[in-house]
Every structure is written in structure tokens, then in C-alpha cells.
Amino acid sequence: LEKVGEAEVDFKFKLTTLTVTGDNAAEAGKEFIAVNETVVFTADSNRTFTIILILDDKIGFEENEQFLIELTTFEAGVEAIPNGNPTTVTIMDNDKVLLEFTQANYNVSEGSGNVTFCVRKDLEVAREFSVTVISRERSPADATDGEDFNAMAMPLMFPSG
Secondary structure: OOOOOOOOOOOEEEEEEEEEOOOEEOOOOOOOOHHHHEEEEEOOOOEOOOOOEEOOOHHHHHOOEEEEEEEEOOOOOOOOOHHHOOOEEEEEOOOOOOOEEEOOOOOOHHHHHHOOOOEEEEOEEOOOOEEEEEEOOOOOOOOEEOEOOOEEEEEEEEOOO
């Protein structure tokens, strides 16, 4: 926060986080730690700092989320610049979903007709997504496409949650 102009005495005000409503609302306690604290400007300073903790909710494929910071309870002669109060904080999603096969190798008999495999995700996700699983020959080829197996590309869907 920055003070504009000079003051001969210390002054204080309240800094409060507010939750916004709607699809992109950040939830206090889940995405950030809410604050409601008194901030003091000393007469000889023109800046003061406060910290709002941002939490990593470990949910993949989220939209960016927002909350507000508001300055209130001003002393006489102190006011916020209208276009800067409240201000919006946007939390940008940084979670990447990692996928892995549950086994390093799968063994199957030639006459079985198919192989069943499992893919696991490491995070909860906010929306469904898909990946494409591709079967192909190794290099050098042990099993031959069209003789030992049929190469394919298959979508694999993961629901939200």
C-alpha cells in the first residue's frame, strides 16, 4: 500500500479480504487466508505492506479465481483513492495433472483377444478431460502391427472429481 502526500501523524485503517460471488470466486480458507487487520502508516513512511496467504488447493483444470481486498474504517482526513478500492486479486491455477499407467508392464496371452490396462491421475480435477492412448510397435519390433496386435488410438475420459 502506498501513501500519497505527507502526514504529520501516524494513521491507521482496516484492510479486509472479501469473497466475490460467481463462477470464478476464490473461497476463503480453501484458496486464501482471509484477513481483517489494522494497518498503520507512520508519519515518516509512504508505504506499508501486509501479507495475504495464498493456498495451493491441488485441484487441476480450474479457472482462475478471484477475491477482493478492501480498505475501510478511515480516520478523519484519510480516504482511499476511489478507483483503487476495493482491488481484485486473481489466483492463477498452477496445478498440472500427472497421468501414469498403474503397472510398468502388462503380460497377455496371444489368444486372449485384448489387454486391459489402468491409467491413474494424481489430482482431483475441476472438469472432465480426455487423453488419447495410442498403441504402436516398439523399435525394434517384438510384436508386429496387424499380425500380433492392431495399432489404435483410443480416447480415455476422466470425469471431474
